[in-house]
Amino acid sequence: MTASPDAAATAAGASSASFGPARNLTCRACGAQFPLGDSYACMECFGPLEVGYDFGTVTHADIETGPHSMWRYAPLLPVPADIATRQNLSPGMTKLVKADNLAAALGMKTLWVKDDSGNPTHSFKDRVVAIALSAAQELGFTTVGCASTGNLAGAVAAAAARAGLKSCVIAPSNLEAGKLVTAAIYGGTLVAVDGNYDDVNRLCSEVAADMGWGFVNVNLRPYYGEGSKTVGYEVAEQLGWRLPRQLVSPIASGSLMTKVDKAFRELVSLGLVDEAPASIFGAQATGCSPVSAAWAAGHDVVQPVRPDTIAKSLAIGNPADGPYAIDVARRTGGAIADVSDDEIVAGIQLLAATEGIFAETAGGVTVATLRKLLEAGSLDPDAETVILNTGDGLKTLDAVEPVASPTVTIAPRYGEFRAFAEEKGLR
Ligand SMILES: *Cc1c(COP(=O)(O)O)cnc(C)c1O
Numbered sequence: 001m002t003a004s005p006d007a008a009a010t011a012a013g014a015s016s017a018s019f020g021p022a023r024n025l026t027c028r029a030c031g032a033q034f035p036l037g038d039s040y041a042c043m044e045c046f047g048p049l050e051v052g053y054d055f056g057t058v059t060h061a062d063i064e065t066g067p068h069s070m071w072r073y074a075p076l077l078p079v080p081a082d083i084a085t086r087q088n089l090s091p092g093m094t095k096l097v098k099a100d101n102l103a104a105a106l107g108m109k110t111l112w113v114k115d116d117s118g119n120p121t122h123s124f125k126d127r128v129v130a131i132a133l134s135a136a137q138e139l140g141f142t143t144v145g146c147a148s149t150g151n152l153a154g155a156v157a158a159a160a161a162r163a164g165l166k167s168c169v170i171a172p173s174n175l176e177a178g179k180l181v182t183a184a185i186y187g188g189t190l191v192a193v194d195g196n197y198d199d200v201n202r203l204c205s206e207v208a209a210d211m212g213w214g215f216v217n218v219n220l221r222p223y224y225g226e227g228s229k230t231v232g233y234e235v236a237e238q239l240g241w242r243l244p245r246q247l248v249s250p251i252a253s254g255s256l257m258t259k260v261d262k263a264f265r266e267l268v269s270l271g272l273v274d275e276a277p278a279s280i281f282g283a284q285a286t287g288c289s290p291v292s293a294a295w296a297a298g299h300d301v302v303q304p305v306r307p308d309t310i311a312k313s314l315a316i317g318n319p320a321d322g323p324y325a326i327d328v329a330r331r332t333g334g335a336i337a338d339v340s341d342d343e344i345v346a347g348i349q350l351l352a353a354t355e356g357i358f359a360e361t362a363g364g365v366t367v368a369t370l371r372k373l374l375e376a377g378s379l380d381p382d383a384e385t386v387i388l389n390t391g392d393g394l395k396t397l398d399a400v401e402p403v404a405s406p407t408v409t410i411a412p413r414y415g416e417f418r419a420f421a422e423e424k425g426l427r
């Protein structure tokens, strides 16, 4: 991996203090360790690298006295201790909504929705970007980018604007209008590629290496992934420092699902929550379900597919963390399933009509998969469950327009309204 000479020099001399409790990059396949820098593949076995830590002691008070954002978990993240005071969007501490109406509709006892549509650019991607951009600055990058299925592009462009970095984000040209507009508005460069996400991702590996830029999900991926841990930390803290019995996460690359599990395990090992079983379930769209298909077949290896689904934010045909997601589901007693585009739309409608939460297609995937797992008996309706809503329905209006239009259109005359109301039995 070649970065700009500046970045390489900074990386070589990076003091561990600028990465908080992080100590190294550790290979997830063979365990080899490397200095904190901008490498993302193991020099020994080409396995993916992840951040290794030395946490020391962290108490509830250390966290609870922190800012009302994901930066309250700075003692558990690869960021400098004063990160909250630096120029960034401070995502996180989104609502954990008790979803009693949805629970009743599904015959469940206790259900919560972790609603990450409340983040600054309306998806959970603000979390991963916040960590990756902190690392980019520590490593001396002045231009940041990403390969995006939609939400990441907007999150990078916005965070770069606020941090005073240049951005170049790359995404498939066939994204929803709402995703392209909310990526372009922040003033960076948006490159639309006539190809799918997997084409974009391949292209970005070359761009990152050649241009010497910090790509949040390519050469900064080890840091990026750590941002997803904060979803798990928040769920546990918001439940009163305990783990939910079951949690359902959408899967694109599989990073979010695996990092929520990593967060839970860290909290247990630090003594911040009691050890308790927490089964983690994965949700995919049938039109892009390589991880679910491998799960159903009992395989550890994920066969790449060509995506075709309305859930474009999850449309990664060759998911980098797919095998790790399977491992998490197996180890925690969870499962992975997939749902059709019609079921996704019905899932969006159900969440909106029961809880007043308008999710994007990925949220529809999660709700519909929850329902499917309940029907299959894989998920216990009586056990406390958390589902992750990762994005905002306003960005994927196209998907629900056919089922969400005015009930009637009338002239501005009471007679017409009255006739309509009577015909519909509105009173
Ligand atoms: C990116 C994304 C996900 C899943 O991301 P992973 O790559 O699996 O970490 C889920 N929901 C939305 C809305 C996303 O944008």
Ligand SMILES: [Zn+2]
Pocket: 027, 028, 029, 030, 031, 032, 042, 043, 044, 045, 046, 047
């Ligand atoms: Zn290795």
